[in-house]
Amino acid sequence: GQQLNQSPQSMFIQEGEDVSMNCTSSSIFNTWLWYKQDPGEGPVLLIALYKAGELTSNGRLTAQFGITRKDSFLNISASIPSDVGIYFCAGQLMVDDKIIFGKGTRLHILP
Amino acid sequence: DAGVTQSPTHLIKTRGQQVTLRCSPKSGHDTVSWYQQALGQGPQFIFQYYEEEERQRGNFPDRFSGHQFPNYSSELNVNALLLGDSALYLCASSLGTGADNEQFFGPGTRLTVL
Numbered sequence: 001g002q003q004l005n006q007s008p009q010s011m012f013i014q015e016g017e018d019v020s021m022n023c024t025s026s027s028i029f030n031t032w033l034w035y036k037q038d039p040g041e042g043p044v045l046l047i048a049l050y051k052a053g054e055l056t057s058n059g060r061l062t063a064q065f066g067i068t069r070k071d072s073f074l075n076i077s078a079s080i081p082s083d084v085g086i087y088f089c090a091g092q093l094m095v096d097d098k099i100i101f102g103k104g105t106r107l108h109i110l111p
Numbered sequence: 112d113a114g115v116t117q118s119p120t121h122l123i124k125t126r127g128q129q130v131t132l133r134c135s136p137k138s139g140h141d142t143v144s145w146y147q148q149a150l151g152q153g154p155q156f157i158f159q160y161y162e163e164e165e166r167q168r169g170n171f172p173d174r175f176s177g178h179q180f181p182n183y184s185s186e187l188n189v190n191a192l193l194l195g196d197s198a199l200y201l202c203a204s205s206l207g208t209g210a211d212n213e214q215f216f217g218p219g220t221r222l223t224v225l
Contacts, residue, residue: 006153031210042115042201042216043154050211088153092210098169099210101153 002027006089006102013079014110021105022073023089031092032065032072037104038085046087047074069094076107084109113138115204115217123223124192132187132220136204142166143185144214145177146201154201160185161208189222197224 006023013019023032031050035043047058049065049072056063063074072091076083089102116135124130136143142161146154156169160179174190183204189196199221203214 004153033210041218042203044216045213048211048213090153097210098167099156101155103151103153 002093002095002100004089004091004100004102006105008105009103010106010108012108012110015079015081017079019076019079019083019107020073021087021089022071023091023102024071025091026070027091028069028094029072029091030069030094030097031099032063033090033092033099034061034063034072034074035088035090035101036085037088043088079107079109081109083107115202115215117200117202117217117220119220120218121221121223123225125225126192126194128192128224129188129190130192130222132189132200132202132222134185134187134202134204134217136183136185136202137215140204140206140215141183142205142208142212143179143183144203144205145185145187146203147171147196148199148201148219150198157187159208166208192224194224197222 004023034046037043047063053067054065060077086104118133144159145157148154158168163179176188179185199219201219202217205212205214
């Protein structure tokens with residue numbers, strides 16, 4: 001079945017460092033979404049991408065919709081303690097419009 | 112303006128039992144989607160309800176069923192519970208059904224099957 005490969009699975013960084021994570025698939029998507037989930041809460045949408053090649057920013061976050069429509073990345077610049085959490089990519093499949101999620105990237109910030 | 116609310120917060124059931132989970136969408140939203148999130152995994156789409164009809168369904172067996180009421184609230188029912196049904200069940204609401212309609216997630220219901 002279709003799946004999203006999200007990497008890395010976890011990251012340990014120092015405050016102030018930049019972060020990069022990505023999702024890849026063999027399937028083609030017409031929408032890419034990036035979410036953050038904090039403990040005890042549901043995911044919250046960070047960035048939505050609707051066109052191949054699109055590069056979108058939301059504050060310190062930047063995400064891109066891959067030109068092949070099969071991948072996307074999320075960058076976080078100058079990380080701060082509140083960036084700790086689990087980041088999920090999600091894509092809407094072109095074949096049937098269903099949304100599938102990656103397994104998440106768990107971000108840890110070292111004191 | 113209340114966001115998406117779900118009840119109960121936690122639930123413990125035994126194998127073979129049936130469970131009903133409830134979701135109230137964000138004010139003004141007409142579409143409700145349900146997801147299952149196993150520990151350490153991303154959410155998996157179960158189904159989506161719009162205008163009281165199941166509009167789209169993921170790869171879940173018929174033991175998983177749902178309903179949407181005229182006030183747009185929704186229920187998820189799971190029959191003949193299995194140990195593997197233990198997960199966080201998330202409800203998300205949106206105005207409209209497309210992926211370009213932002214989904215707002217509730218905090219989830221943690222189901223434990225013993």
